[in-house]
Structure formats: C-alpha cells, structure tokens
Amino acid sequence: MDATTNIFTHKETNNWFKAYIALNVTKEGLTNFVVSELKNVHSAIGISCGQCSIANLMPCPTQGLCKKRKPYTCTFHTSQLPKSCQTCDKVKQNIKSLHRFNWPSWRNSKAERWVTDPWEIGKCYLPPDGYSEVSSVQESDFNGVISILLNCKHFQTCLSPACLSPPPPDKQCPLEKVISRYTNKIAKTHVYLSNTLM
Template identity: 60%
Template sequence: MMASNTSIPTEKETQNWVKAILALNVTKDGLTKWVETELNKVQKTIGEGCGNCFIENLLACPTPGMCKRSSWKNCDFHLSKRPKKCKICDRVKQNIISLHRFKRPSWKYTQAERWGTEPWEIGKCYLPDEGYSRISSVEELDLNGVMSILLNCKHFETCLSTSSLSSPMPNKPCLLEKVM
C-alpha cells in the first residue's frame, strides 16, 4: 500500500509550508518594482546601444555557452548574422561585463538591439543561463531570478549596505550579515 510508505505532513507542517510560500511570493512582489526602477538606473550607467546590432554581432565566435559548431566554418549561433564591430554597442557590452560580479554575463536571452529602449534587456544579462527563456519582464521572474539579478549585478551593492541591516544592539549581529 503506497500510503503506508509515504509520510503525510502534519497540519502544522503544512501551515508552515504555506506560510513560507506566501512569504517568498510577498518578498518577490515587493522587490519587483524596485528592481525595475534600479534597472533603469543601470541602463543609464551602462549606456544605450545603437539599436541596430544583434548580440550575435557583438560576440566573438566561439563564445562559451552560445556557439555550437555545425560545420568547420560556422556555428549555429553566428550562422545567420555576420559579426561586426560597433563601438557604441561594444562599449555597452563591456560595461555589462564590468558590472557583472563574476564577469560572465548571460548573453543567451538578451536582445542587444533593445538595450537602448528596454532596461529589461540589460537585466537579462544578470540571469542564470538556464530557465528564463520565456520571461519577458521582471514581474514574470520567480524569486530566484530576482535574487540572481541582485547578486550578479554589482549596481545593487550600492543600493544596500550592511549598516542598514545591522541590529541596533552592538553585541548581537544581524542574521542577514551572517548569510552575506
């Protein structure tokens, strides 16, 4: 019998899980508008692209995680677009790299031709490489996506300080500081 091998959570455990899920959703919803506002500032800091370049034009072949060679000449990623140099968009690309905590942005989902008009396209560079292909706004992200942007984009370091998280009691450290 399957039920005898399965542990059924108690009502209290179930309530705690429901509360945890609700807390995560409230946290994500609370951060969303702020992250959108800050991504507008990131876009102004990074600069605006020319609007004519595609990401395929800005990345050299081979680009780790992007290029898959189907023949000795071309990879599938660069097959339809001819790489060219655009000083404006290359500067934006370099600025995105410099603001990335690990200097390895995800180019997988961003559309460089929209860098000048949609701050979200720059925000996508700070997401993980997998799992966000169909996301079209910060509002559609899950909490992990929002947290990835906060952790990977160094701009957010200037928005939060450990002193604002510290406990007023000098001998009792803030739990958030222990996590960081």
C-alpha cells in the first residue's frame, strides 16, 4: 500500500501524467477539425446503399479479415457470404484509393452506416485493431486521430506540407514520428506503472 500512496510524489510519475494530459489536450484540439474534414471525405467518397455489411463486401479470403480454421471455414464470413453491390463496391474502392497505404482497416467499420455516418468511413483509416466499438472521434484516442491524419490522403490538402515531408512511410515524416513516439511512450508507461505499483 505504501508504494501506491507515494506514487504522486515521484517526479517521473508526474512527468507521465503531464505527457498524458498534453496528448489528451492535443487530441481534443484536433477533434473538431477531424470531424469537419471527415464530413468532406464522406461527401467525396459517395453514398452507399446502407444495406451491405463489411462481410458482404469483402471476398473470402481477404488478408487481415479472414481466418481459415479447420474444416476450412472462415471465421469472418460465417454468417454472411460476399455479394456484389455496385454502389457499395464503388464507395469501398473510393475509401481504398484515399488510404495512403491502400490497406483500410475494414474490420473497424460498419458498412451499413457508411450512408449516414462519416465516422464509420473515418474508422477505415485507423489502426487495424481496437477501434471497432469506438463510436466517435471524441471517443478515439490520440493515436487514432493522428492515424486518420496520416492514413487518409484527404488530409494532405488540409495540413501544412511540412507535416508530411518527407512523405510517409519515411520514419522522418513528422506524423510518423508522432505515432512512433506515442506508441513507445505508451509501452514505457505500462512498464513503469506496473513496476511502480508492484
């Protein structure tokens, strides 16, 4: 119990909290901008039918989605078989063409909501895991917001060229550096807090 009562007197612990607050304030500052620009992305991508699910739109197998298990059944396409929908296929292709690395995070998004919710399209530009149940930019974390800025090519028209120079995936790209440092800080924070609280 003594270790937990003294945690706030450690300088390093206070620095971690300051870093967390700074990341949170930065994310909050970017939120309205990202929400506004995702509406523009939503308009540019087109209107889906509102009836198709991701499982309907993706062929089996799709790397990153489908997992084959014995006896050769796909755990992603268990209840819905892929089908063709020209309207949603066009939206899907437009989402992919705006993705800097041509690899949207389909698993995060609910295609049924593409017709009305720009955030569901924005979720395609997030990291592949951990965001499927995040229902808004406000609920997302710093990493999610920066990932959208980095992964969605629309934002290169809204940001200073210096933010994306040299172009991603160059490790010297400022947005790449931000994500890398954020990821490293989070990992170190978990180690530090687990060691401090033990």
